[in-house]
Amino acid sequence: MSRKWYERIGPLGLWNLYKDDWLVTRQASRLFVLSTVIVLAMTPIFEGWLDPKKMTFWTRLPWGILGIIGPIALFFLWIGMWRYWVRVDSSSAWAKRFWFLVLLIGFWWGSCLYCFSAYLPQVLRRHRAEA
């Protein structure tokens, strides 16, 4: 499928990196769950509950690694869940409206909620039906 030049760069480029078929695979669901865990683990950093100055090097190290992996997981999950909502989600219109608001207002935390409450059940149901 050929895309216009502006669909390959910027936010649209990131958006189009996800393939609809891939979003419902086992690999994608595992990666999204892992991203959810990482994003939730990042919450103390986002909220400023941690003071790295008071930590020893070995305590600071895992937080530093999480600080590198976290934003990647965050955008992976956030864009992935939006893409799934727009392109694949088979819920009713009212459920989709509700999840739209959750994703819009909840940012990445909304994506975590959507992943566990809407995305995973649908993908697991699909896999069970295929099996």
Add this chain to the structure above:
Amino acid sequence: MFGRILITCWAFIFGSVLILSLFPRLALLIPHPEYIRVFLVPFFLVSIVYGVNRLYKAGMKRARENNLKE
């Protein structure tokens, strides 16, 4: 059509930033630079609202299609 206008404007903005970073003296030729900020903030907000609205419409269209199939 409106989406294309927005994309063209963003391309112009980023292009201008690139050109001005290479040739900063060109910034002196901009007639009223104080108006850039006045333009940029609403333009950014309009782009966000347009994007969200487009996402909503695309998602809901699919929901209706799925419901009809059921």
